[in-house]
Amino acid sequence: MTAARTVSLTGVTKRYRGTPALDSVDLAFGPGITGLLGPNGAGKTTFLRIVATVLAPDAGEVRLLGRIPDTPDRLAEVRRRLGYLPQEMGFPRGFTAFGFVDYMAVLKEWTARAPRHDEVRRVLSLVDLGDLTTKRISALSGGQRRRVALAQALLGEPELLLLDEPTTGVDPEQRVTLRQVLSRAGERSTVLLSTHQTEDVAALCDRVVVLDAGRVRFDGPVVDLVATAAGRVWLADAPDRAARASWRTGSGRHRNVGEAAPSGAELAEPTLEDAYLLLLGDRARTTAVAA
Amino acid sequence: MTTWHADEALLADYVSGDADPLLGASLEQHLTHCAECRARIAVHVGTAPLEAVWARIQDHAEAGRPAVLERLLVRLGASPPDALLVAKAPSLRASWLFGLATTVAFAGFGAAWGGTHGLALFLLVAPLVPVAGVAFAYGPDVDPAYETGLAAPYPEARLLLLRSAAVLVTSLPLTLLAGQLVPNLSWTAVSWLLPALAFTAVVLAASTWARPVYVAVVLGVGWVVAVGAASWARDPAAVLAPALLVTYVVLGAVAVLVLCLRIRRFDRLGSSS
Amino acid sequence: MTAVAGRRAAPAEATLRTLAWVEARRWARHPLFLLGCALLIWGAVGIWNNLDATFNEFRVAPAFCVGVLGALVGCQLTRSMSRSTDAVAAAPADGVLRTAALCLACLVPGAVGLLWVTWLYVAAMAMPTPQSALSTADQIAVLLSGVVASVGGPLFGVMVGRWTRFPGAGLVGAVVLIGWTILGNSSLIQPASRLNDLVRLNAPYAFWTSSDNDHSHIWVAGGSPWWHLAYVVLLCGLAATAAMVHEAVGARRSRLWRILAELAGLAVVALALAVAADPTRVPL
Numbered sequence: 001m002t003a004a005r006t007v008s009l010t011g012v013t014k015r016y017r018g019t020p021a022l023d024s025v026d027l028a029f030g031p032g033i034t035g036l037l038g039p040n041g042a043g044k045t046t047f048l049r050i051v052a053t054v055l056a057p058d059a060g061e062v063r064l065l066g067r068i069p070d071t072p073d074r075l076a077e078v079r080r081r082l083g084y085l086p087q088e089m090g091f092p093r094g095f096t097a098f099g100f101v102d103y104m105a106v107l108k109e110w111t112a113r114a115p116r117h118d119e120v121r122r123v124l125s126l127v128d129l130g131d132l133t134t135k136r137i138s139a140l141s142g143g144q145r146r147r148v149a150l151a152q153a154l155l156g157e158p159e160l161l162l163l164d165e166p167t168t169g170v171d172p173e174q175r176v177t178l179r180q181v182l183s184r185a186g187e188r189s190t191v192l193l194s195t196h197q198t199e200d201v202a203a204l205c206d207r208v209v210v211l212d213a214g215r216v217r218f219d220g221p222v223v224d225l226v227a228t229a230a231g232r233v234w235l236a237d238a239p240d241r242a243a244r245a246s247w248r249t250g251s252g253r254h255r256n257v258g259e260a261a262p263s264g265a266e267l268a269e270p271t272l273e274d275a276y277l278l279l280l281g282d283r284a285r286t287t288a289v290a291a
Numbered sequence: 292m293t294t295w296h297a298d299e300a301l302l303a304d305y306v307s308g309d310a311d312p313l314l315g316a317s318l319e320q321h322l323t324h325c326a327e328c329r330a331r332i333a334v335h336v337g338t339a340p341l342e343a344v345w346a347r348i349q350d351h352a353e354a355g356r357p358a359v360l361e362r363l364l365v366r367l368g369a370s371p372p373d374a375l376l377v378a379k380a381p382s383l384r385a386s387w388l389f390g391l392a393t394t395v396a397f398a399g400f401g402a403a404w405g406g407t408h409g410l411a412l413f414l415l416v417a418p419l420v421p422v423a424g425v426a427f428a429y430g431p432d433v434d435p436a437y438e439t440g441l442a443a444p445y446p447e448a449r450l451l452l453l454r455s456a457a458v459l460v461t462s463l464p465l466t467l468l469a470g471q472l473v474p475n476l477s478w479t480a481v482s483w484l485l486p487a488l489a490f491t492a493v494v495l496a497a498s499t500w501a502r503p504v505y506v507a508v509v510l511g512v513g514w515v516v517a518v519g520a521a522s523w524a525r526d527p528a529a530v531l532a533p534a535l536l537v538t539y540v541v542l543g544a545v546a547v548l549v550l551c552l553r554i555r556r557f558d559r560l561g562s563s564s
Numbered sequence: 565m566t567a568v569a570g571r572r573a574a575p576a577e578a579t580l581r582t583l584a585w586v587e588a589r590r591w592a593r594h595p596l597f598l599l600g601c602a603l604l605i606w607g608a609v610g611i612w613n614n615l616d617a618t619f620n621e622f623r624v625a626p627a628f629c630v631g632v633l634g635a636l637v638g639c640q641l642t643r644s645m646s647r648s649t650d651a652v653a654a655a656p657a658d659g660v661l662r663t664a665a666l667c668l669a670c671l672v673p674g675a676v677g678l679l680w681v682t683w684l685y686v687a688a689m690a691m692p693t694p695q696s697a698l699s700t701a702d703q704i705a706v707l708l709s710g711v712v713a714s715v716g717g718p719l720f721g722v723m724v725g726r727w728t729r730f731p732g733a734g735l736v737g738a739v740v741l742i743g744w745t746i747l748g749n750s751s752l753i754q755p756a757s758r759l760n761d762l763v764r765l766n767a768p769y770a771f772w773t774s775s776d777n778d779h780s781h782i783w784v785a786g787g788s789p790w791w792h793l794a795y796v797v798l799l800c801g802l803a804a805t806a807a808m809v810h811e812a813v814g815a816r817r818s819r820l821w822r823i824l825a826e827l828a829g830l831a832v833v834a835l836a837l838a839v840a841a842d843p844t845r846v847p848l
Contacts, residue, residue: 052442055560075558076444084442090435092381093729098353103379104436106372107443113371117350133353152439162442386730394736397743405746406753412742427731 005030005063006160006190007051012060014046021046023214024060033186035201035222036194037276038211044194045087045164047211051192052084052162065159080109083153087164087194091137097124097148098133104152123151128177142169150178154185161191167200179204198273202226208272210279218279222272229270229278234261244281297321297328299335306335364457373453376445380454381434382427383461391462394420399469411522413473414530417466418487419511424458425494426507431560433504438560447557455495463487482531489543490514496546499556576661583665587641591672596637600629600673604680612687622684626677626710627769631717632738634673638721639734642666642807659811660820663726667804670718677714681707705789706772712796713769717741719803720768726810745769752785756845761787765838768796786843795834802827 007029014022021043038044049055050062053069061068064082069075091100101120110116124133127147137145150166166182167175182204185191195201201208201222208225210218218225235253239246243256257274261267297305297318304310305318322329357365357375360383364374381387398416401409429451431437441447463484470480490510497506521529529535591597607625645662685707724737748767751760752774764770765787772789775782805827809820 049438049560053559054438054441072446072555072558076446079442079444082442084439086438089439092379092435094384096353096355099355100436102354103375104439104443106375107440107445109372109444111370111372117354121353149439381731384730386728387732390728390730390733390736394739397739397747401743401746405743405750408746409743409750412739412746416739423732423735433731 006065007192008061008063009051010061010063012050012057012062014043014050014055014057020214022050022057025211025214025216027209027216027219029190029192029207031186031188031190032207033182033191033193033205035205035208036192036211037196037198037201037208038217039280041213042211043214044211048084048162048164048192048194049086051160052082052086053078054084054086080156081158082160082162083155083158085149085153085163085166089149091145091148093138095137096134097129097137097140097144097151100137100148101152101155105155108155110156119155123154124148126154126181127151128174143171143174146170147174147178150181154181157185157188159189161185161189163192164194165196166193167195167197175200198271198276202272210276212280225275225279226270226272227275229257229275231261231267232259232278233257233268233270233274234265235268236265240265245277295321296325297331299331302328302332303335306332376450377453377457380428380457382424382458383454387424387427388461391420391424391465395462395465395469398466399472402469403472403474407522407525407527410473410479411518411527413470414479414483414527415515415518417470417483418490419514420462420466421459421487422490422494422507422510424462425455425491426498426503428454428458430498430503432502441558441560448554451495451498451557455491459488459491479528479531482536485536485539485543486514486530489539489546492543492546492550496550496553499550499553500561502561580661580665580668583662584668587645587666587669588672590641591637591669594637594641596633596640597630597673600633601676603629604676608680608683623681623706623710624769624771626680627713627717630673630677630680630714631769632741634670634714634718635721635724635737635741636734637673638666638670638718639725639737640721641669642722642725660808660816663722663808663811664804666722667719667807670715670722670804673718674711674715677711681711702789705793709769709789709793709796712793712800716768716796716800716803719800719807723803723807726807741768756786756843758786758839758843761785761843762835762839765792765795766835768799781847783845783847785845786841788838788841791834791838791841795831795838798827798831798834802831 005028007027009025009027012022012025013020025043025047036044036047046055050057051064053062053064053075064078067074067078069078095103098120101124102116105116105120110119121130121133124130127150129144129147129151132140132144137148140148146166146169150163153161153163161182163182167178170178179200182191182193186204193200193205205222207220208218208222209216210225234240234256235249236256237253239248239254240256240258240262242262243258245258246254246256249255255268256265257277301310301314301318305315310318322332356362357371358378361371361374361378364377365371369377377383394416398413402413403409405412427433434440440450466487467481467484470483473480493510494503494506497503517530518527521527604625607622607629611622642663645666685704720741721734721737724733728736745767748764749769749771751763752771754760764785770787770792772785773782774785802824805820805824809817809824812820
C-alpha cells in the first residue's frame, strides 16, 4: 500500500524557536492533485519545503518516491524527479524568461544544450509564455513572473510537483490555462497544491488536506469537506446574527454561513470556501471553550 | 497576360541550382507575379534545411550567445553547464568586477603614495576582497531563486566551491598586481594572501551555520579593528607579523577541515530561514 | 468610493517632510550608524585627558565614524527603499521625492557630527591650548569640515546606492572615500606648493596640520579652510543632485542636470579659491 504512495510522512515535526510549525504530521499522497489549505502560519509552506527536501524535519520520517532521502545520492535521485515552486520566488538580475528557465534546467542536470533548449521552450509554451521568452524578467508583470516560476517547476515532467501559491497574481484567463496544465500533470504525477484560493482547489483537486497550527484538521475527498457544510449555508435579505460569517453578495442578498440554518431559511449550495470557513471556525470555537 | 507556367522539371532544377542561368532568371521574374507557380515550387523546396536554419535563428534569439565569462571558462576546460552556473554568480557580474577594480585601484594607489595610512588601507582591503566576493557569490541573501535551486539535483557544495574558485581567480591576481605598488615592503605585497585565503575558508566553513553575508561582516569588522589597532601603533604591517601568519595558516586549515566535515549542510535550508 | 476620489493630493512639501522623518528614523535605528555613534563616544572618553595634544588628530573622528560608515548606511537605506517599491508597484511619491527625503535624513549623522565637534570645541576652550597660528575663524572652519564630512559621506552613499546595482557597492564607496582622502593628504609629505595644495584640497576631507617627522614642530599647511569648506559643501550638493537625477524624468531631469553642472562649476571655483591662498606652511 505504501509502495503506491509517492509521498509518505510519518510523525513529522518541525519547530521554529520552540513553536511547532508542524506537529507530528502523518500524511501520504499518491498520483493525482491534492490541495493544501490552511490559514497563514498553519505550516503549509514548511510542509511543502520538507516534501521538496529543502528543509529537514526535526523528527519523523519522510519517504519520497519510495526512498528516504538521507544520503546525498538518494537526495539527488529524489530531486531529479521533483519540481518545486516556492511561495516567494525571486529572480536574479539580468535574466530573460528563457535564460532563467535555462539556468534552472542546467541545475536540473540537463547538460546537453539542444535538448535543454527544446525542453525550456516546451515548458514556456505550456504556461503560455511562448511569445515572451526573450523578454527580461524585470519587464514582466507579476502574474507573468509567476508563470515563469511555474514553468521551471514543470521541467522534465516531474513525478512529484510541489506548488506553493502558483496562481498568485495570475489573471483569471491565465488561471484557466494553468488549471489545464495542472490537471494534465495530475494525470501522471503527484501534485501538491498549496493555496489560499479555494476555487482552485474545488476546480482541480480530488483530495484536500486542511492544516491548522501544524496539525491536520481534515484529510479526505473534496466532496466530503463540502458535504460538512450542507445545511449550514443560507441566503437571507439581512445578515443573520446567528451566522458565523455573513456578507452581502452581488445580487443584494446576504449569504450566511453558520452552525445551522434557521428553519425555513432558503438554503444555498455550499461551496468549498464555506466548508473551509466552518471548519476553521469550529477550531476557533473549540480552543476558546477549552481555554 | 502570359499563360506560360513553369513545368515541374524546370522548378526542380531551379531549386537544386541546376537550371540554366537565363532560364533561371526568367523563372524568378515569372515567380514574382505568378502565385500558382509559387505554390507549385513550394513542394520542391526541402523544408528540413530551412527549419534547421530557423531553429538556429530562434535559438540564438532566445538563448543568446553565452556571456564572455562563460565562453572563457569553457575555453579553459570547464564543462558548458558548469561554466553557465559559475558565470551567473552575482559577484562575477560586470558591475561587481567594476567595483572590484575600483576598490583595488584606490587601495593600490593609496599604498603607493599614501604613506602609512595608505598601507593601512591596502592591508585592510586586500584580504577582505575575496571574502566579500565569496560571500556574495552564493546563498539566500544574494540569490533570490536560492530555495528553488536547492530543490534541484545539482550538488550545492559543488556550485559553491566552483563559484568561490572563480571569485578567487578573478580577485586575487588583481589585488596582487595592486600590491606591487606597495613601496619597499616586498614580503607584505604577497603575505596578505595568507589572511585572505584563511578568511575565505572561514566564510565558507561558517556558512554551514550562518548566512555567508553575516559571517563576512563579522570577519570584516574584526579585521578592521585589527588593522586599525596596528596602524594606531604606527605599524600597519604588524597584522602580517610572522607569528600571526602562522595563525592564519592554522585558522585556514581548521576551516577547511570543518568545511569538509559539514559540507552536506549546504544541501538544505539553514535554521535561519 | 467617492470619498477616496475626492481627497486632494497632499502637497509635495508635506509629503517630503513626512518621508524625511520616516527616513531619519530608519537612519537613527541602523546598526552601523549606532556603531559610529558608539565609536565617537568612546573616542571622546578616550581623549578627554589628552585634549590639546590630540586636538589636531581627532578632528577626523566624525568624518570617519559617522561619515564613512554613513556612506555604507546611505547605500543600504537607498537600496532597501528601492527594493520595497518593487513590491509595491505604484508608490504614491515619486523617486525624486523619496531620494530627496533620504538626502534630508542625512542631516541625522550631520547632527551627531555637529554635537561632537561642538563638544570638542567647548572642551578645548576650557583647556589651556598653546597659541595657534590658526586663527579662531580658521579653526572653526576646520572643525566644521568634519561636520560637513559627516553629512557628505552619507550623501555619497545615497548616490552610490542609486547609481549602482551590485551588492557591496557601499563598501566600494567607502574605500573610494578613504582612498581619495589618503591620496590627497599624502601631499603633506611633499614640499609646500600650490600644486600640492590642489592635490590635498580636492579630497573631501583635508588635514590642516602636520609635521616633518614625529619629533619636529607642527606646522599649518597652506590653503584657505573656508573656501575648502565651501568646496566640500558643494560636493555634498553634487552628490545629492546626482542621486536625484537618477530618478528624474523629463523636464525635471534636464533641470537637475543643469543644476548639477552649475554646482560642479561653483565647486571648481571654490577649489581654485581655496588653493589660491598662500601655500607656505606656518609653524603652529
